[in-house]
Amino acid sequence: MKVSKLILSFVLSVTLFTQVLSAQIASTGAVLGQSTMVSSKEKLVQIISREDVAKRFQELGVDSKAIEARVASMTDEEASTIAHQIDTLPAGADAGASILGAIVLIFIVLLITDILGVTKVFNFTKPIN
Structure with a gap:
């Protein structure tokens, strides 16, 4: 039981503190530090x-x-x-990625808890113990 709590707390702490990054094309003015008003x-x-x-x-x-x-x-x-x-x-282009990310996160958490024997959601998993 201590191992499952440890793994679950690790997964939750990693997912709570991650940040979403976005890449943008840097203009020449931005790279050189020049501002065009x-x-x-x-x-x-x-x-x-x-x-x-x-x-x-x-x-x-x-x-x-x-x-x-x-x-x-x-x-x-x-x-x-x-x-x-x-x-x-916001431009609204990131909504699909956020929803997909949340679904994947929920699936992984449920899968881990099924493997640890805490829950029984999926039929294809077998508990460790």
């Missing part, structure tokens, strides 16, 4: 002019020129607020 309005215009964003606006029936006119009429504070929200909101 872009105003919030310019950043919004760059986002609006992207092909996928413009296509989505067309699907919704919104003219891209009207959007550019609205961005131009925004105050600097409004533009910076929207640009900050765009930068900080």
Whole structure:
């Protein structure tokens, strides 16, 4: 029983303290330590002019020129607020990996507890004792 508690506590401690890492392409400016300051309005215009964003606006029936006119009429504070929200909101691409990781973790924990004889969830395992 002490061995099963030890293994279970080790597995849980390892999984609780792991961090999710993400890789990004480093720009030349970031590598050299140079910062390029872009105003919030310019950043919004760059986002609006992207092909996928413009296509989505067309699907919704919104003219891209009207959007550019609205961005131009925004105050600097409004533009910076929207640009900050765009930068900080999650993209949503990691949800599937998180769910899959949780399912795999639960499976491994149940498998270990089945092998140790603590639970009996899977028919294909045989307890150690």
